[in-house]
Amino acid sequence: MHVPSPGFVLPANRHRAFLLAMIPALVLRVLAMAGYQPALWFWADSFSYLRAAADPVPGTFRPLGYSLFLAALAPGHSLALVTAVQHVLGVGLAVAVYVLLRRRGLPGLGATVVTMPLLYDEFLILLEHMIMADALFTVLVTAGVMALSRRAVTPLSAGVGGALLGLGAITRTIGVAVLVLAVVFALLRRTGWRPLAGLVLAGALPLVAYATWMYGTSGTFGLTRADGLFLWARTMTFADCSVIRPEPRLARLCPTTPVTARPAPAFWMWGAASPPAGTPRDRNALAGRFARAAIMAQPFDYLAAGAGDLRRLLRWERTTARSASMTKTNPYWFPFGERPLRQSTRAVAEAYEGGPAATRLTEPYAGWLRGYQRFGYLPFPLLVALLGGALVLASVRRRPDALLPGLAAAALVLAPPFLTGFDVRYVVPAIPLTCMAAGLAAAGRTRAPAQGRQSKIVGGPA
Structure with a gap:
């Protein structure tokens, strides 16, 4: 009897669990769009990104990748458009991880469970709704590693992965660590010179182009001056x-x-x-x-x-800067009240929006989301345990395709405290990579297509 492959092209009933899981995830994002219009702000950083979008010149403290993204959406004169696109990217990333896990042999229910943090984690939803680089960075880096975790990485897929990681690095500089890790991993796996060349050249192109731009405007050849x-x-x-x-x-x-x-x-x-x-x-x-x-x-x-x-x-709770009565908040919680923009930042926000830009709360939608955020997240101890288990299982089962996303997640978690200091926001981009690593490590093996030596890949046979 013919048994169809578990690809995403199967009938919808083969993906019923994931499709049902998508519904609450979409509802949560609709609540964010309806309850907090047009977007959420993060101190001065959000407005710095908007200023750079209006006048894109490489700055001192952060690269311009996210500002260029904002500039591309600027003709819409809508911050709500920015957050909507970021929500779509977040949901699309969850779908892509699910598809990858199904194609590697993980059953539908298992792939759905592994993907649920991408769909439901309130901090991911918060960052998608914020004018900050983190949501875009998370998508770029996870998609780049995904391209390099194929069963057979070709020069094209290696180039795509390298380009995405390079774009991630000019969005947040910690992405350079992931790109370097991917290159070292490819060397250790002896991928063949063509995929390796595609990875290195495509990954270096955004970095060199941006550093050259920086040199032309400031005399510094680099991604930042800080x-x-x-x-x-x-x-x-x-x-x-x-x-x-x-x-x-x-x-x-x-x-x-x-x-x-x-x-x-x-x-x-x-x-x-x-x-x-x-x-x-x-x-x-x-x-x-x-x-x-x-x-x-x-x-x-x-x-x-x-x-x-x-x-x-x-710590089980991610943030604790709130009172017992839940009347105070910090930038990492959906806010409890409206706050006007400062005079120094209002002009740049309203210029992009084409009108009032301060966050407006609409109840009861905002209240429902505030209630959800009290429990709707993956606690960091569980994230660490999941990541450690994925790395051990990938090593024991000799699954290098799972090892790369696991190591990339570990780099994103471990590097910031030694380079800049710990911030809960810096850990969140590791969530999709951790889930992908765990799913790939647990997935059943499928026979890799017959290929020559130069088609040996970063991801290895699945």
């Missing part, structure tokens, strides 16, 4: 200048606050009293030199600082 500042801010939580003994030019960067009383890296990066505020134009280079000297002089303190941040992954 990498040294971010690393300096990271070291401020432990740096002891009596141990570092910095050269005189760097001594002004020494903190005077006792180590036990020092605030988080974000304060040192953005606070008005930050020592680099008064340094010369080459403050990024000076801050980078100080940070490297601090790490070399205090390597164990540096590792302890990063590991201390990672302990926050053991």
